Amino acid sequence: xxxxxxxxxxxxxxxxxxxxxxxxxxxxxxxxxxxxxxxxxxxxxxxxxxxxxxxxxxxxxxxxxxxxxxxxxxxxxxxxxxxxxxxxxxxxxxxxxxxxxxxxxxxxxxxxxxxxxxxxxxxxxxxxxxxxxxxxxxxxxxxxxxxxxxxxxxxxxxxxxxxxxxxxxxxxxxxxxxxxxxxxxxxxxxxxxxxxxxxxxxxxxxxxxxxxxxxxxxxxxxxxxxxxxxxxxxxxxxxxxxxxxxxxxxxxxxxxxxxxxxxxxxxxxxxxxxxxxxxxxxxxxxxxxxxxxxxxxxxxxxxxxxxxxxxxxxxxxxxxxxxxxxxxxxxxxxxxxxxxxxxxxxx
Amino acid sequence: xxxxxxxxxxxxxxxxxxxxxxxxxxxxxxxxxxxxxxxxxxxxxxxxxxxxxxxxxxxxxxxxxxxxxxxxxxxxxxxxxxxxxxxxxxxxxxxxxxxxxxxxxxxxxxxxxxxxxxxxxxxxxxxxxxxxxxxxxxxxxxxxxxxxxxxxxxxxxxxxxxxxxxxxxxxxxxxxxxxxxxxxxxxxxxxxxxxxxxxxxxxxxxxxxxxxxxxxxxxxxxxxxxxxxxxxxxxxxxxxxxxxxxxxxxxxxxxxxxxxxxxxxxxxxxxxxxxxxxxxxxxxxxxxxxxxxxxxxxxxxxxxxxxxxxxxxxxxxxxxxxxxxxxxxxxxxxxxxxxxxxxxxxx
DNA sequence: TTGTAGGCGTTATCAC
DNA sequence: GTGATAACGCCTACAA
Numbered sequence: 134x135x136x137x138x139x140x141x142x143x144x145x146x147x148x149x150x151x152x153x154x155x156x157x158x159x160x161x162x163x164x165x166x167x168x169x170x171x172x173x174x175x176x177x178x179x180x181x182x183x184x185x186x187x188x189x190x191x192x193x194x195x196x197x198x199x200x201x202x203x204x205x206x207x208x209x210x211x212x213x214x215x216x217x218x219x220x221x222x223x224x225x226x227x228x229x230x231x232x233x234x235x236x237x238x239x240x241x242x243x244x245x246x247x248x249x250x251x252x253x254x255x256x257x258x259x260x261x262x263x264x265x266x267x268x269x270x271x272x273x274x275x276x277x278x279x280x281x282x283x284x285x286x287x288x289x290x291x292x293x294x295x296x297x298x299x300x301x302x303x304x305x306x307x308x309x310x311x312x313x314x315x316x317x318x319x320x321x322x323x324x325x326x327x328x329x330x331x332x333x334x335x336x337x338x339x340x341x342x343x344x345x346x347x348x349x350x351x352x353x354x355x356x357x358x359x360x361x362x363x364x365x366x367x368x369x370x371x372x373x374x375x376x377x378x379x380x381x382x383x384x385x386x387x388x389x390x391x392x393x394x395x396x397x398x399x400x401x402x403x404x405x406x407x408x409x410x411x412x413x414x415x416x417x418x419x420x421x422x423x424x425x426x427x428x429x430x431x432x433x434x435x436x437x438x439x440x441x442x443x444x445x446x447x448x449x450x451x452x453x454x455x456x457x458x459x460x461x462x463x464x465x466x467x468x469x470x471x472x473x474x475x476x477x478x479x480x
Numbered sequence: 481x482x483x484x485x486x487x488x489x490x491x492x493x494x495x496x497x498x499x500x501x502x503x504x505x506x507x508x509x510x511x512x513x514x515x516x517x518x519x520x521x522x523x524x525x526x527x528x529x530x531x532x533x534x535x536x537x538x539x540x541x542x543x544x545x546x547x548x549x550x551x552x553x554x555x556x557x558x559x560x561x562x563x564x565x566x567x568x569x570x571x572x573x574x575x576x577x578x579x580x581x582x583x584x585x586x587x588x589x590x591x592x593x594x595x596x597x598x599x600x601x602x603x604x605x606x607x608x609x610x611x612x613x614x615x616x617x618x619x620x621x622x623x624x625x626x627x628x629x630x631x632x633x634x635x636x637x638x639x640x641x642x643x644x645x646x647x648x649x650x651x652x653x654x655x656x657x658x659x660x661x662x663x664x665x666x667x668x669x670x671x672x673x674x675x676x677x678x679x680x681x682x683x684x685x686x687x688x689x690x691x692x693x694x695x696x697x698x699x700x701x702x703x704x705x706x707x708x709x710x711x712x713x714x715x716x717x718x719x720x721x722x723x724x725x726x727x728x729x730x731x732x733x734x735x736x737x738x739x740x741x742x743x744x745x746x747x748x749x750x751x752x753x754x755x756x757x758x759x760x761x762x763x764x765x766x767x768x769x770x771x772x773x774x775x776x777x778x779x780x781x782x783x784x785x786x787x788x789x790x791x792x793x794x795x796x797x798x799x800x801x802x803x804x805x806x807x808x809x810x811x812x813x814x815x816x817x818x819x820x821x822x823x824x825x826x827x
Numbered sequence: 828t829t830g831t832a833g834g835c836g837t838t839a840t841c842a843c
Numbered sequence: 844g845t846g847a848t849a850a851c852g853c854c855t856a857c858a859a
Contacts, residue, residue: 143852154830159854169828184623189600190546191852194537194835201580209566211764215556222556222583231597233548234581236569250578253536276531362768391768398770417558418765421709421738423745490836501846506838516844538836541851 142183151179162187193255202444203233203251204260205244207329211360211388213414213433214262217284220437221260228445230257237262241328245270252277258444264288264295265328280447282440285331285431287457294447295457296440300331303429303462304338307383307411310427310464312346314472316381316409319343320354322368322393323385332357335385335413351376358389365392366399380408381470387412387419390426394469409470415463424468431462489530498526509534540602549791550580550598551607552591554676558707558735560761560780561609564631567784568607575792577604584609588675592617599624605791611635611642612675627794629787632678632778634804641794642804643787647678650776650809651685654730654758657774657811659693661819663728663756666690667701669715669740670732679704682732682760698723705736712739713746727755728817734759734766737773741816756817762810771815778809 148155153172161168161176168176179185193199202225206214222232233256235247245267251259252273258280261270274281274292281293288295311319319339326333336355343350353375358364365384369392372379384390390412397404404410404424412419415430439460443453495502500519508515508523515523526532540546549572553561569579580603582594592614598606599620605627608617621628621639628640635642658666666686673680683702690697700722705711712731716739719726731737737759744751751757751771759766762777786807790800 141852145852155853156831156855157829160829163854167828172829186596186600188541188602188852190537190541190602191835192854194535194541194837195852195854197835197854199537209556209562209569212562215559215562219556219583222581226582231601232581234569234579235573236566249533253533254578255535255537277533362764366768395768395770417709421713421742423742488836492836502836503838503847504845507845510838514844519844535836538851539838541853542836542838544838544851 141188142185144185144187147176147179147183147185150183151175197255198257198448199255200229201231201233201254201256202258202260202441203235203248203254203256205235205237205247205251206262207239208236213285213416213431216433217262217437217440220434221441222437224438224441224445228441230445239325239328241265241267241270245273248273252279257448258282260284260440260444261292263329263331264291265330266292280444282443284436284440286334287459288330291456293456294440294443294453296436296443296460297458298431298436298460298462300334301338303413303431303464304335304385305342306338306464307413307427307429308339308342308348309346310466311381311383311409311411311470312342312348314409314470316348316470318349318351318354318376318379319381319383320356320372320376320379321383321385322365322389323355323357324360324389325357332385339383354379360386360388362388362392362395365389365394366396369393369396381405381411382408383411383413385413387414387416387426387428390428390469391418391422394422394426405469405471406473409472411470415465419465420467427467427470428465429462430465432460436460488535489532491532491534494523494526494530494532497530498522544602545604545795546602547576548578548580548601548603549605549607549788550582550595550601550603552582552584552594552598553609554586555583560632560763560778563780564609564784564787567781568788569784571785571788571792575788577792586672586675588612588614588617592620595620599626604795605629607631607787607791608639610676610678611638612677613639627791629790631783631787633681634806635677638803640803641787641790641800643783643790643807644805645778645783645807645809647681648685650760650778650811651682651732652689653685653811654760654774654776655686655689655695656693657813658728658730658756658758658817659689659695661756661817663695663817665696665698665701665723665726666728666730667703667719667723667726668730668732669712669736670702670704671707671736672704679732686730701726707733707735709735709739709742712736712741713743716740716743728752728758729755730758730760732760734761734763734773734775737775738765738769741769741773752816752818753820756819758817762812766812767814774814774817775812776809777812779807783807 144155144158148158237244261283264283264286283295286297321339323332358368412426412428415428419426419428491502491505495505584591608630611630611633630642633644668686670679705715759773759775762775766773766775
């Protein structure tokens with residue numbers, strides 16, 4: 134069996150050296166309190182002198198748990214997934230869990246393949262971004278009773294649990310705020326909405342507000358772009374071609390919003406005087422650019438931490454107090470959308 | 481012996497259903513070519529009808545390999561680690577490997593703890609950021625003969641392999657370029673250099689160039705800051721307090737450089753006329769801000785991909801052609817450091 | 828508090 | 844091309 138070259142030190146070697154049974158060594162490692170001071174010491178010594186590192190693969194097989202969470206994220210590039218994951222990893226690490234990471238590149242089929250692989254590796258829990266999954270992914274997770282948390286979203290029918298906020302509400306509220314501020318021709322830039330309910334719900338919220346507050350409903354005011362600075366700039370150029378009279382742009386991603394702002398700087402367009410800009414996510418960049426950008430701040434790290442806690446609780450057998458945790462969001466008004474007092478006096 | 485509730489479908493169940501031995505099922509799954517068409521079909525059917533998902537934990541134990549790479553990165557926040565990891569993950573996934581992720585928060589001790597955990601989980605290879613590790617980390621990796629790659633750096637004495645570029649050279653070359661452009665009082669902003677040889681080597685390169693080209697050696701021109709937009713702005717404020725006459729700032733991170741630029745915009749300081757700014761990394765932001773930032777472009781994704789390839793080769797038993805892969809870097813000159821033609825004519 | 832026995836689900840080995 | 848058998852290294856149950 135196996136490519137054994139020089140056999141590694143195993144638990145029985147340590148046991149022999151310490152003059153105890155393997156079981157005792159195992160116990161000294163997992164529940165030190167139930168082992169006598171004396172034997173604990175002998176074992177510690179034996180471990181130190183051999184440099185023994187337990188084989189978790191064997192432990193996992195035997196105990197039927199891996200202390201591992203599998204996380205599927207869309208991408209690490211220009212992505213707030215990094216922040217969610219950071220919060221997640223922090224809580225997990227404290228609990229002695231490890232993180233297995235897979236990126237789906239926004240494809241539910243890729244996601245499914247990763248989930249299958251995670252199940253094969255018997256992860257104790259799974260973390261998915263969003264609520265767009267294949268039917269088989271849902272089926273697999275449910276029938277295998279794998280603790281699962283969906284993040285950045287609050288699905289009507291979660292697979293198991295969710296940690297997020299209402300993307301619809303956030304899209305609606307930001308648009309309403311812009312309407313109340315007096316903007317009438319509010320363009321919307323989302324990233325691709327296909328297979329991405331976070332984006333499409335923000336769009337839905339925008340549309341409801343547009344109708345409700347009598348904003349310009351011209352479909353040319355809406356476009357889908359990549360999540361990048363560059364595509365924000367290009368989108369602005371295009372918008373100005375078809376509707377040079379827009380007075381505000383709402384981007385459902387701060388990176389795109391910043392790209393729009395930079396293009397305005399390049400063209401000498403005054404923000405917010407000529408065009409107001411609003412972003413989404415509450416990234417550092419939104420508050421550091423000039424002028425700072427109005428945005429929707431979402432508690433990214435907390436969402437990740439909460440997701441981890443829910444997973445850990447469920448793994449420990451405690452049902453979550455709420456299967457859907459709404460961590461909320463906050464509209465942050467900054468200079469990029471504030472109507473100047475003197476604006477009306479302009480010629 | 482496991483919390484068995486309803487026993488999962490196992491390889492023996494599939495075997496029984498297909499009327500073959502477990503061994504044959506295993507073979508059909510790993511080396512289909514050596515199984516007859518006919519039995520392969522029967523097995524496929526049995527798998528489909530049972531929804532069997534192999535238990536990789538058991539497979540790992542038996543075969544003594546996990547098809548897993550453990551990656552230790554400093555942080556996911558404002559970090560190019562995300563780009564390295566992205567390239568890494570792409571290659572790994574194609575080869576059927578999974579990624580176990582741990583963040584050290586820039587602490588070698590944390591890194592060591594994560595490495596121990598990775599070894600316990602019997603990862604097939606390990607990926608470390610940088611070359612600052614504890615003695616025990618090096619010892620552990622070497623004595624256990626674990627394929628290891630250090631990234632973003634080219635250590636004199638790599639643990640095993642490395643994929644990166646010369647940080648010293650890059651720091652030197654950028655400073656030289658600024659000197660040649662005519663700047664004389666060139667400030668340097670690094671992030672914390674303790675336990676971070678990437679940063680300290682860039683600093684060393686800067687110092688050599690400062691001496692060589694007779695730039696102002698005032699130590700007040702150097703500061704260490706956090707990798708954030710905000711701290712870039714704050715650092716500029718401080719620099720202007722102590723040395724209002726600086727004519728260029730070299731930041732060993734584009735995020736910090738952008739933070740400096742935004743602060744200049746806030747203060748009405750003309751870039752590059754009054755102060756030139758150079759960054760490092762070649763992030764998107766460097767080419768999208770106004771004016772675009774001169775920077776050191778490093779092939780982030782390629783470094784990650786190369787690291788994965790080296791690891792995979794070594795795991796397959798092929799020694800690498802070169803243990804240290806230098807992927808190079810490129811000085812990208814942009815408007816933020818270009819001396820205006822008319823500058824000398826100013827009053 | 829400690830030890831014994833058996834099994835976790837797969838793959839490697841060696842026959843057939 | 845296929846099957847029987849023995850590991851892989853640990854943990855759980857139960858006994859002492």
